[in-house]
Amino acid sequence: AGIWVVIPAAGRGSRFGGEIPKQYLCIDGQPLIAHALDALLAHPRVVGAMVALAADDALWPGWTERLGKPVLRCIGGGERADSVLAALDALPASVPADALVLVHDAARPNLRTDDVARLIEAAAASADGAILAAPVRDTLKRADADARIAATEPRERLWRALTPQAFRRDALAAALRQARADGALVTDEAMAMERRGARPKLVEGREDNLKVTTPADLALMEFLLQRRGV
Numbered sequence: 001a002g003i004w005v006v007i008p009a010a011g012r013g014s015r016f017g018g019e020i021p022k023q024y025l026c027i028d029g030q031p032l033i034a035h036a037l038d039a040l041l042a043h044p045r046v047v048g049a050m051v052a053l054a055a056d057d058a059l060w061p062g063w064t065e066r067l068g069k070p071v072l073r074c075i076g077g078g079e080r081a082d083s084v085l086a087a088l089d090a091l092p093a094s095v096p097a098d099a100l101v102l103v104h105d106a107a108r109p110n111l112r113t114d115d116v117a118r119l120i121e122a123a124a125a126s127a128d129g130a131i132l133a134a135p136v137r138d139t140l141k142r143a144d145a146d147a148r149i150a151a152t153e154p155r156e157r158l159w160r161a162l163t164p165q166a167f168r169r170d171a172l173a174a175a176l177r178q179a180r181a182d183g184a185l186v187t188d189e190a191m192a193m194e195r196r197g198a199r200p201k202l203v204e205g206r207e208d209n210l211k212v213t214t215p216a217d218l219a220l221m222e223f224l225l226q227r228r229g230v
């Protein structure tokens with residue numbers, strides 16, 4: 001069955017600052033969200049994308065397709081999880097309840113289609129979905145309330161959660177709805193699934209699949225994307 005992509009892009013980019021929400025900043029003439037979409041739509045099993053936008057978004061470029069595949073849009077919500085849920089609910093009725101859906105941040109433009117391919121393979125083989133992730137490289141310190149080191153955390157089995165994250169459409173929607181009903185803040189899709197006992201698979205992805213959060217991240221991303229281009 002075809003795989004749909006969901007892109008939460010309803011954020012304001014408050015940590016980035018500036019007038020233009022970061023997903024619309026351009027590198028190599030393309031907004032970050034276009035780089036992200038193209039990497040996903042390039043996978044042959046991906047059939048379309050649903051983008052969640054802010055209700056007052058005036059910058060959406062009006063695409064209705066890219067790479068020959070439909071790009072649909074809906075209105076997102078107050079938290080990232082609300083935007084993802086709105087997008088899942090807005091998918092065409094023809095998308096089966098057990099279809100795989102890939103959720104990917106609009107602000108993560110340096111995604112490679114080979115990582116998408118490995119994620120899809122792992123998710124297809126997992127009952128509980130799968131996410132791209134990267135092993136932690138730094139030494140990790142737990143602090144007390146005065147920012148003094150209370151402990152050094154062993155990092156052997158610690159990973160940074162990246163996106164895309166891949167789950168069955170109905171399972172993910174139910175998990176997000178339950179997190180909302182419980183008043184729980186979930187910062188990624190896997191966390192909503194974990195709250196219901198799921199054990200999603202970690203798929204090691206490229207660690208330069210970074211989320212642009214601050215202006216310094218954008219400078220690094222310009223370097224990474226331009227180096228890919230040459």
Ligand code: CTP
Binds near residue numbers: 077107213
């Ligand atoms: N997002 C969303 N709906 C929200 C909040 C965030 O769709 N209510 C999206 C953002 O547009 C982004 C992704 O979720 O693509 C990751 O969120 P983040 O990096 O936190 O982006 P912003 O929320 O825009 O930035 P900030 O937290 O600095 O305001």
Ligand code: MG
Binds near residue numbers: 011
């Ligand atoms: Mg945010």
